[in-house]
Amino acid sequence: MIRSFRLARHVILAACASLAATMAVAAEPLKPYKDDLFAYPGIIETRDEGAYRIVDYREMRDINGRDEVPERRAQAKYVSLGVRRQEQTLALDGIGHVAVGRTEGARFITVYLHGQGGSRKQGVDDFTFGGNFNRIKNLMAANEGLYLSPDFPDFGAAGAAAVARLIAYYANKSPQASVFIACGSAGGALCHRLANDPQVVGRLGGLLLLGSLWDDGYVRSAAFKAKVPLFIGQGSRDKVFPVERMEAFYQSVRKAAPGYPIRLVRFESGTHGTPIRMTDWRETLNWMLAAR
Structure with a gap:
C-alpha cells in the first residue's frame, strides 16, 4: 500500500x-529555434542580479568550430534555408529593404540596422556571423513576425528619418506588434537618434546595441523615460568601441534609474563583430517582451 x-x-x-x-x-x-546551438556557451560571471553577464567566448570554438569557412559560411546545421520563401526585396519611398515574414498583421517586428560599410544584404546573409541572421529570420517567420533589414542614406538625421518612416509604415500594418531595433556597430548612432523620437518610441519593445556605441544623453531620451528595454552586447577586445566605455554607459543608466530594464553581455575575448555572431536573439527578445 x-x-x-x-x-x-x-x-x-x-x-x-x-x-x-x-x-x-x-x-x-x-518559441524555441535551435536553442541548443545558439545558447551562450558558458557564463563566467554574473552580476547585478543577472543584468550583467560575462560570457565565455573562444574564437577557436565559436568561429573555427562553428563555421565551414571561418567568418564566411556557417555549418549547415546552423541554418534553415526554407525561410527564404518568405523573403522579399522591397522599396518604400526610395528606402530599399529586405522583409522576411508577415508584412501585415505581424505579432513582432525586428529591424536590423547595419554599421559602416554594410548594406541591407548584411542583415539577411544566412551564412555569415555563424548563421545568427538566419536564426532571427526563422524566429520571426515561425512566430508570425516580421524581420526588416534596410538600407539608409547615412547614420545621421536623414538615416534616422528614413528608418522611422519604414517603421511607421509596417507598424501601422501590424498595430499590435512590438518593434525591436537592433543596431550593429555605427548603426548605434541611429538607435540613439530613434530613442529620441516619440513616435518611434511609442512602438518600441526594445533596443539592442551590438558591438555599438554609447550616448551619454540616453538618460534624457524618450526611450529612457518610457523604460524601453535596452540590451548591450560587447566584446571585451573591441578596438572600435571599448568595452569599458559601454560598461560605464550601462552603469550610468542603472544609476539614473535603479531597476531600469537593461542588460549587458560581455563576450570575454570577443572582438568588434562578436555580439552580432553570439547574441542570443530569442532569449533577449523574450526578456524584453516580459520586461514591458
Missing part, C-alpha cells in the same frame, strides 16, 4: 513538473 502510494505520488509530481515546463515554454512569446 505504501509502495503504491509512493509510486502514485512520484507519477503525479513528475506529471506536474512536465506540465510546468510545458507551460513555461508556452508562456514565452517566441
Whole structure:
C-alpha cells in the first residue's frame, strides 16, 4: 500500500513538473529555434542580479568550430534555408529593404540596422556571423513576425528619418506588434537618434546595441523615460568601441534609474563583430517582451 502510494505520488509530481515546463515554454512569446546551438556557451560571471553577464567566448570554438569557412559560411546545421520563401526585396519611398515574414498583421517586428560599410544584404546573409541572421529570420517567420533589414542614406538625421518612416509604415500594418531595433556597430548612432523620437518610441519593445556605441544623453531620451528595454552586447577586445566605455554607459543608466530594464553581455575575448555572431536573439527578445 505504501509502495503504491509512493509510486502514485512520484507519477503525479513528475506529471506536474512536465506540465510546468510545458507551460513555461508556452508562456514565452517566441518559441524555441535551435536553442541548443545558439545558447551562450558558458557564463563566467554574473552580476547585478543577472543584468550583467560575462560570457565565455573562444574564437577557436565559436568561429573555427562553428563555421565551414571561418567568418564566411556557417555549418549547415546552423541554418534553415526554407525561410527564404518568405523573403522579399522591397522599396518604400526610395528606402530599399529586405522583409522576411508577415508584412501585415505581424505579432513582432525586428529591424536590423547595419554599421559602416554594410548594406541591407548584411542583415539577411544566412551564412555569415555563424548563421545568427538566419536564426532571427526563422524566429520571426515561425512566430508570425516580421524581420526588416534596410538600407539608409547615412547614420545621421536623414538615416534616422528614413528608418522611422519604414517603421511607421509596417507598424501601422501590424498595430499590435512590438518593434525591436537592433543596431550593429555605427548603426548605434541611429538607435540613439530613434530613442529620441516619440513616435518611434511609442512602438518600441526594445533596443539592442551590438558591438555599438554609447550616448551619454540616453538618460534624457524618450526611450529612457518610457523604460524601453535596452540590451548591450560587447566584446571585451573591441578596438572600435571599448568595452569599458559601454560598461560605464550601462552603469550610468542603472544609476539614473535603479531597476531600469537593461542588460549587458560581455563576450570575454570577443572582438568588434562578436555580439552580432553570439547574441542570443530569442532569449533577449523574450526578456524584453516580459520586461514591458
